[in-house]
Amino acid sequence: MLLTLLDPEKQTPLQQWSFESESIIRIGRSPENHVVIPNVLVSRQHLELQRVNSGKSSQWYLVNFGTNGTLVNGIVMSQGWISDGAVIQLARGGPILHFQVITIEVGGQIEAKPTVNLAAPRCTHGGNPPENLFCIHCGEPIKVDRTVRHYQVLRTLGQGGMGTTTLAWDREKAKAQKPGSSPAASLVVLKEMNADMAQIAKAQELFEREAKTLKALHHPGIPQFFDFFVEWGKKYLVMEMLHGEDLEKRIYNRGPVAPQQAIEWMIQTCEVLDYIHSQKPPIVHRDIKPANLLVRHRDNRITLLDFGAVKEIGTPPGTRIGVEGYTAPEQDRGQPLPQSDLYAIGPTLIFLLTAQSPQNFYGKKAGGYGFKLENIPTITPKLRETILRTTAAKPGDRFQTAQQLARALAASL
Numbered sequence: 041m042l043l044t045l046l047d048p049e050k051q052t053p054l055q056q057w058s059f060e061s062e063s064i065i066r067i068g069r070s071p072e073n074h075v076v077i078p079n080v081l082v083s084r085q086h087l088e089l090q091r092v093n094s095g096k097s098s099q100w101y102l103v104n105f106g107t108n109g110t111l112v113n114g115i116v117m118s119q120g121w122i123s124d125g126a127v128i129q130l131a132r133g134g135p136i137l138h139f140q141v142i143t144i145e146v147g148g149q150i151e152a153k154p155t156v157n158l159a160a161p162r163c164t165h166g167g168n169p170p171e172n173l174f175c176i177h178c179g180e181p182i183k184v185d186r187t188v189r190h191y192q193v194l195r196t197l198g199q200g201g202m203g204t205t206t207l208a209w210d211r212e213k214a215k216a217q218k219p220g221s222s223p224a225a226s227l228v229v230l231k232e233m234n235a236d237m238a239q240i241a242k243a244q245e246l247f248e249r250e251a252k253t254l255k256a257l258h259h260p261g262i263p264q265f266f267d268f269f270v271e272w273g274k275k276y277l278v279m280e281m282l283h284g285e286d287l288e289k290r291i292y293n294r295g296p297v298a299p300q301q302a303i304e305w306m307i308q309t310c311e312v313l314d315y316i317h318s319q320k321p322p323i324v325h326r327d328i329k330p331a332n333l334l335v336r337h338r339d340n341r342i343t344l345l346d347f348g349a350v351k352e353i354g355t356p357p358g359t360r361i362g363v364e365g366y367t368a369p370e371q372d373r374g375q376p377l378p379q380s381d382l383y384a385i386g387p388t389l390i391f392l393l394t395a396q397s398p399q400n401f402y403g404k405k406a407g408g409y410g411f412k413l414e415n416i417p418t419i420t421p422k423l424r425e426t427i428l429r430t431t432a433a434k435p436g437d438r439f440q441t442a443q444q445l446a447r448a449l450a451a452s453l
Contacts, residue, residue, distance in 0.1 A: 041065070041089070041100065042140040043075060047189075048272070051136075054187055060162050065089040067130070067137075068106075080235045080273040081134035088124075089139075100139070106131060135208075136273055152294035174223040181209050181223075187269055191278065193228050195332045202243060202348055203233045207281065212268075228266055231277040231391035233319055244275065250348040253323065261312035262344050273276045283337045286345070287388070293397050297420050302392040303453055305447045306385050308342040309333060314442035317378040324351050324376045328384035329366045330391055351376055366401040369433055379435040386411065391419045422452040 043065075045055040059065055059077050067075040068086040077086075085105035103119045104110040108131030112122055122128070123387070124141040163178035182194045191208040197203045207227060214434035231314040237243035247261055254265035254277070287305070309328070316447050325332075326349040334343045368383035370376065383389050387398030394401075394416060401411050411431055413424045426448045432438045434452035439445040 043067075044138040044140070045137045046138055047187075048136055049189070053138075065092045068339040077130065077135050079130070079135050080234070080239070081108050081131040086110065086130050087128075097380075100127070100141075108132070109136065126426065133273065144420075147211065173227075178248060179223045182225070183317050184209075188230065188232075188276060189269065190277075191228065193230060194227075197229065199234075201433045202237055202247060203231050203277075206230045206232065208278075210278075217440070225428055228308075229263070229281050231279065233275040243345070246348050247275050247277070249350060250346075251275075251351045252260070253347045254279065257319075257323075257347075259312060259315045261315070261341070263343060263345065264348075282334060282343055283336045284343065285337075287333045287335065287392065289331075291330065291392060292333060294420070296393050296395040299393060299420070299423065300453060302389055302402070303423070303449050305333070305335070305342050305392070306389055307449050309344065309385065310382075310390075310442040310446035310449070312344045313378075313381050317381070322378055323350065324353055326371065326376050328381050328388065329363050330388055333388070340374070365397055365402065369434070370435060376450055377435050378442075379438045379440065380440055383431050385445060386427040388425055389423075390419075420452065423449075426452050 041059045043057045043059075044053045044195065045221070046052065048225050049161060054216060058073070058189050062074065065075065065320070066085060066088055066096070068071040068084050069078055069082045070084040071366060073085065079191035083106040086104070087110050088103045090101045090103065092101055102110070102112065102117060102122050104117060109118075111117065111129040112120070113127055114129075124139070128137040128139055129135070130137070144311055163180065164406055165175045165177070165180075165182045168176055168182055172182060174180065178332055181192055181194055182195065185206075186193050190209075190211045192211060194207045196206050206229070208230040209223070210226045210228050212447055213228075214223060217225060234249050237247070242301055248268075249257060251265070254263065255268070257265075262274040264280035265278075265283060266280065267276075269276050287292075287429075313325070316325060325344065325347065327346055328344075332345045334345055335341070345429045352361055368376075368380040368382045371380040373385075390396075390398040390411065390413070397398070398411065401416070403409065403412060405412065410433070411427065413427060419427070426445075429448070430438050430445055439448065
């Protein structure tokens, strides 16, 4: 028996499983199954296929255990016989499996029944250096973890509470490239919403908001939006692939940077913030921190990442979002302002210049709480004054625009 996972749109094969002697085939999301399909619509143990022998021949019987049900040839089935060529769908709108009886007797011999023709690989990818993503012979990816629509997932870049970010190759984009173009030009970032988050309405709202925001923004310091779609109940966001290193990793790997470099990076960040704060209505990022500021290898300039927490000014107070040490007091209360993003520039500078958590320099002072910077030798009196002003407890006491903060930073160089 042969099971083929089909692309839901093109009906082309994505993955296959063959079974010769097994009498029961279990299918579901759990890794304990014979056929594992990690999809939010699929139950841990979704269904069983049971072989029933009758003389020299055998038949297959389906039993559904899935919460969202199973359809055979478009008809809901809780249990029943299935025939060769049947199309099994795990939940309405869920993954599609093509069922085949792969062996028939021909002159006393067992032969495969060729109802689905899979294309033979064009290249064995032999002789490639181990670090290569693409084959030096055919230009195709050497190792593909899985395929989502026309995006071939090559490896995981990072995983957060909301979603998993992967490096993917856009086959459609590659086809449109001029002959001789590097296959790396078709690399993209594919962000996939985590299965557990897909059940939470607020998480879905934030994920969709990030896609909507990126699609509307066009700035060299913001990743370019390419695509947003839903596949098998999961949401996917496709963005520009940027080669670089975020500031958190940069500092952890190399230590603190010189004041001039830190200030230049924060001026560049202010340029991006000025752009999003100037939208109508203004957009507040709400998650400015070193991990969300990427230094591009090609030009040593800053790109602002992760727009999953963005909020438009004028909408109702929202969920508390941010990282301790980098969030302004009003943002902790769920009332972010453009000045809340400017607040985060202060602790980010402290981290860049000390390689320590900004919380180490925060405490009780005369008149309340704030950052104590007197004992940091790389922070000059003028820069200290700028940081203290942009991290003032009251938004009205801070710089009111990103342009004002950028000018103050430039004056402290």
